Amino acid sequence: MSQNPTKGAKAETWAKAFAQQYGILLATPFALEKVVTLLENKLQYKLVLAKPYVRKEFALANEWIDSIVAGRKVLGSIEEKTKLASKLLDLCVATDVILRLKDNKGIEQLIAVDVASNPNSEQSKLDTIRSKRDPKDTPGFNRNQNLGQVRQALGITKHLILVINPDHPPAHESLINAVYAFANQVAKTGSLNFFQSLTQEAVAARLPLSKQSNEADSLSPEKSEILAAIEQLPERELINTVERVQAFFVSKPPQPPTTAEQLVVQQEVNKLHFLIGSLLKQQESQVTRLESMQKNPLRNWNKQYDAALGELEATMAIVEKTVAQKDKKHHQLQVWAKQTETYRAWVSAPQTKQMYQVAEAIKYPSVQQKINRVQQNLAQKQAIALQKKQNQRSDRGHGLGL
Numbered sequence: 001m002s003q004n005p006t007k008g009a010k011a012e013t014w015a016k017a018f019a020q021q022y023g024i025l026l027a028t029p030f031a032l033e034k035v036v037t038l039l040e041n042k043l044q045y046k047l048v049l050a051k052p053y054v055r056k057e058f059a060l061a062n063e064w065i066d067s068i069v070a071g072r073k074v075l076g077s078i079e080e081k082t083k084l085a086s087k088l089l090d091l092c093v094a095t096d097v098i099l100r101l102k103d104n105k106g107i108e109q110l111i112a113v114d115v116a117s118n119p120n121s122e123q124s125k126l127d128t129i130r131s132k133r134d135p136k137d138t139p140g141f142n143r144n145q146n147l148g149q150v151r152q153a154l155g156i157t158k159h160l161i162l163v164i165n166p167d168h169p170p171a172h173e174s175l176i177n178a179v180y181a182f183a184n185q186v187a188k189t190g191s192l193n194f195f196q197s198l199t200q201e202a203v204a205a206r207l208p209l210s211k212q213s214n215e216a217d218s219l220s221p222e223k224s225e226i227l228a229a230i231e232q233l234p235e236r237e238l239i240n241t242v243e244r245v246q247a248f249f250v251s252k253p254p255q256p257p258t259t260a261e262q263l264v265v266q267q268e269v270n271k272l273h274f275l276i277g278s279l280l281k282q283q284e285s286q287v288t289r290l291e292s293m294q295k296n297p298l299r300n301w302n303k304q305y306d307a308a309l310g311e312l313e314a315t316m317a318i319v320e321k322t323v324a325q326k327d328k329k330h331h332q333l334q335v336w337a338k339q340t341e342t343y344r345a346w347v348s349a350p351q352t353k354q355m356y357q358v359a360e361a362i363k364y365p366s367v368q369q370k371i372n373r374v375q376q377n378l379a380q381k382q383a384i385a386l387q388k389k390q391n392q393r394s395d396r397g398h399g400l401g402l
Contacts (some may be wrong), residue, residue: 007167008115008116008117010117011115015097015162016097018169018172019099023263024220025100026099029085029086030154032064034085035085036064036088037068038154039088039092039150042146042153043146044066046092046143047092050087050088053091054084054091056123057087058080061084064081092150093112094129095113095114095159096114096304097158099111099113099179101183103183104186109157110158111154112129112156112159113161114159116162116163117166119195122163122193126189126191128160132144141387146266153268160189160190160191162194163193164194165194170194172260174194175192176258176263178192179375180259185337226361230367231356231366231367231370235378238371239375241362245355248355249359252352254339256340257336262336265333267331276322276323279318279319286311287312290309290312
């Protein structure tokens, strides 16, 4: 492996814990028999290469694999077989974690994730999941050729490379937003590199102010132009610009709840949906039982009939209450979806982008120094004017003999 094994394992563990925390980790793993059969038929060369590695962790690994290939039943603990299946998916299909979530259209997506802790391995891993030929392959041979077919047979709809630094993992909100954004893309494969950007943020956070004074040198031409224009504004116009920017952001549309918060409510809606389905089945069974009892002419004297009728009425009440709860939460999701749409439209609007650039330029030390100087001068002028006005009043008072 191109990444540090210890650091790589740490990254995988973090990614699995993250997925589990947000309820998007695939709970039902793939059966060993299905995985081995697929690999034998579609990625045989990679399965052969994987055998020496899995034998180090699983004493019976090769025996199990050979038995499945030969069509024989494999005896062993389900836990061990599941672990072996996961290891084979890692080695042969570049899959450390499988995410299960729904996109904006409500379509379930199974996303295979290959977790990397070495940013230099991103492109080679991306080439692998896109079924490109491995540089070590002989001419005319491609070990990754059928990888897409294996994904399809497993029901996996997308494949993602996730690059993280496990010692400085990304913020949950940033990652969950990126994952859902990928789920809604047309592309079937892609990568999310949180390693480099996080490192840059960490370094920037530690830079002393003296080293940040030359930030403008690395600005894009557009931002440099805005910064230059602001620095050249007359004093009063500069203050007016600052006030306009502040007023613009005060009137921005309310920011919707985070994707993570919306995901929690969506999971509650899903649970209520399944609960309603279960209750309706229970209700149907109770109705069938009552209909059978109604055929008995002595049912009015049958305590079991009264009890069954009471159970049905209780179930119907629970169904009504649960449906109301689900509808309320579903309505909340619809409101949040509208808020999200409005907020994203505001964020992507040309005026908002320009205001962000102006606000960013205002924060530069040179502009801040000028703003502070202008504000001090204005405050001083106002104080002098106020004192002058008070003196004039005092003089008029003395003139009247007051």
